[in-house]
Amino acid sequence: MKKYLFLGISALAITVSALMIQLQIVNNSEETITFFPLNDAVQYKSASTSLTLQKDKNNDKHEIDWKVQSSLDQEAYLRQDMGLLFANGLLKGKFAKWDQDIADLYQEESILSQESARYDAITFHYSELHGDGDRITSAQRMSDDIFYVIDSPFSPLQSFAVAKSKQEKDWKKVLDQSVRNTLNKSLNKAEKTYDFKAANYITVPLDTIRQYEDQPLKGFTQKETANIIGKLWEGLYKNYYLGIKKSDGTVADPIDSTMPIILVSKDKSHLLVVTQTSSGESIVLKQLLRGSD
Template sequence: MKKLWFLSISALAIAVSALLIQLQVSNTSVETITFFPLNDAVKYKSASTSLSLLKDKKNNQHQVDWKVHSSLDQEAYLRQDMGLLFVNGLLKGKFAKWEQDTSDLSQEEIISYGESARYDAISFHYAELHGGGDRITSAQTMSDDMIYVIDSPFSPLQSFTIAKSNQEQEWKKVLDQSVKNRLEQSLKNAEKTFRFNASNYISIPLDKIRIYEDQPIPGFTKKETANILGRLWEGLYKNYYLGIKKSDGTAVDPIGSTMPLILVARDKSHLLVVTQTRSGESIILKQLLQDSN
């Protein structure tokens, strides 16, 4: 029997009610991302995610250098960065880092893969700030990067972000279609399992969510959108990054699962986060949204 999860969401500009079922992990002392009201007076000086192809192969696989860095304009009680890396629409790598009383965080990992691929990396940069009394606020931003890697016996190993040559344009078309097909199939499986109609939603693949730092989600204000994004990443960390809880109560590693799709209901009542485990089980996270007016 499939299981529908609910994430609670509360925002300064929106009132939300939802049942929260949090993933239980074996190490209960693990750090987590906890959303607090956003502090508009605190800014990120820089935040970046970068992907670059290394020159030489290792064990007949190409290697991609994945880096994440962020710098706040002041020291924070707690700095947290979370990164997700997808290869051809499937989660290939993940890392997170926490430090107290600091402003800067940096992470780096080498990812190996054996064939041509599209790499999509997105990071959530978070800071927990303690003010006077018991007041706790937060600051957040996102960064992302993507590259295409051509790893074929018929051409030299190479990478690009913007397709220029005919060969690059053809590879881009093939790899983009592969990712699109994978995510569409994940969505179709979820529709069938949970009996909803995807046409009633605005679909946002996770690698495209960053655009809503600069513009509001349709139907919401920019401030409402920022709060929704903060709660979204809190939920993704607890229910996706740390492990995906299956319907039988067991938890599985998210590596190999499909890139989450964010589905925003056109009537503004809720949003869904759709993913599929490596074994093919559909999972949905649901946030019930209600206007404050």
């Protein structure tokens, strides 16, 4: 049985205080996301992620415009937005933007493809706030978008966010099933490789995590859930966005890896993050909850 790699720089404790052995993939020249206790007095005025299709093809490829915007209700010492874009369950784009002493961030990129796809984009919006003395707090929010593009030689290029016609509903069913198949294969391989049972966990594919901003994970309070989400994104930035640490110690580019699947143990002791690299290697990262051993 393979051992899990630990995700993030600290135990994912609800009190955010138990420090663990560091296992991080961070270039010192890179900004990073570091979770601090949440500040309920600070709110995001707006935060959005949007995907749209350019009308004209470019060298037989369609182009997706990917836009992310966020606005805090005050200037923050550090503002950060981290975005991930998946096509049919595989990572196809990523970006992270940060700036100091500002409230607003905006970023826009484009992605080229030549196949029909379901696009899932999710962004973690984060603010680091410095108060009186040495007190550091944070504010966080997520936004996401889902978008379908039908790029077929048998019909005109088309796209939709919500399926309305029978043709769109048929395509949605096909593409949704394609994503499910990709993630199920990744999870099944991880179960066999690392000898665990997904039935002992609450399964949360990354494209569904935003729902837990408004409802708690089963067995946790809303505040505990928010802390879990913040520490999870800290770990994802260091151990997925910047590169996936493999079992041999090398670091793999996350592009074309599978969408992370978060598994929260039903005994509330830990969570796992499951993905598969572009070369097919199964990776499972682990974070402890509440300082468990």
